[in-house]
Amino acid sequence: MEHRLSRRDVLHAASVALAARPATSLAAEAASPLDDLLGRRRMVRRFKPDPVSTGTVRRLLSAAIRAPSAGHTQPASFVVVRGRDARTALGRAALGQTFVGEAPVVVVACADVSRSKAWYRERAERYGMIDTAFASMCLLLAVVEAGLGACFVGAFDDGEVARLVGLPAHVLPVAVIPIGYPAEAPGRMKLRPLRDVVHHERW
Numbered sequence: 001m002e003h004r005l006s007r008r009d010v011l012h013a014a015s016v017a018l019a020a021r022p023a024t025s026l027a028a029e030a031a032s033p034l035d036d037l038l039g040r041r042r043m044v045r046r047f048k049p050d051p052v053s054t055g056t057v058r059r060l061l062s063a064a065i066r067a068p069s070a071g072h073t074q075p076a077s078f079v080v081v082r083g084r085d086a087r088t089a090l091g092r093a094a095l096g097q098t099f100v101g102e103a104p105v106v107v108v109a110c111a112d113v114s115r116s117k118a119w120y121r122e123r124a125e126r127y128g129m130i131d132t133a134f135a136s137m138c139l140l141l142a143v144v145e146a147g148l149g150a151c152f153v154g155a156f157d158d159g160e161v162a163r164l165v166g167l168p169a170h171v172l173p174v175a176v177i178p179i180g181y182p183a184e185a186p187g188r189m190k191l192r193p194l195r196d197v198v199h200h201e202r203w
């Protein structure tokens, strides 16, 4: 005789099976919103010409300033560049990475080292850079959440970028970040396995 399982039987069997598994395995398998966001974050280097609104850029920068900073000195500062010629010039200053100029908006993330120096002497530059890198990462995650794409560009002529966006001497350029609606969808990058990068107690 054919034995048919009712919907209730199936649900009960599923709940028994789930309950039998250790909580840690469940946690590891369920993709959290953070997992999802981190997984979707890739550097994007091709952009649609569609403009990115002032309000959207403001949301991205609001995320950036939530990053932690040494002693809460908040040295991270940003120059928002929309002008076509200025964007092209930034691409040239980024050692010819022309995709920079193709994004409708470019944010130059800078470290106002005078703020770090008020508290930290010889560590000021290091902390300013770290703080601005953290801020940039927050911005990159907000970019993903907004359905945009961006690339953290660190290879550039420091003096030329500083000159192009008029930075005073105590403000260092840390990253040139082109932002726009993505015209490519890069796949996942292969990551080094944890066993290769994690050491216990000592290296």
Ligand SMILES: Cc1cc2nc3c(=O)[nH]c(=O)nc-3n(C[C@H](O)[C@H](O)[C@H](O)COP(=O)(O)O)c2cc1C
Residues within 6 Å of the ligand: 041, 042, 043, 044, 045, 097, 151, 152, 153, 154, 155, 156, 186, 189
């Ligand atoms: C400090 C730093 C400097 C970088 N400079 C550049 C750059 O000049 N040009 C570029 O296209 N990507 C640059 N990148 C992006 C990396 O190439 C990219 O993060 C890496 O290949 C991993 O890819 P993913 O971020 O898409 O996972 C830089 C990233 C970092 C963290």
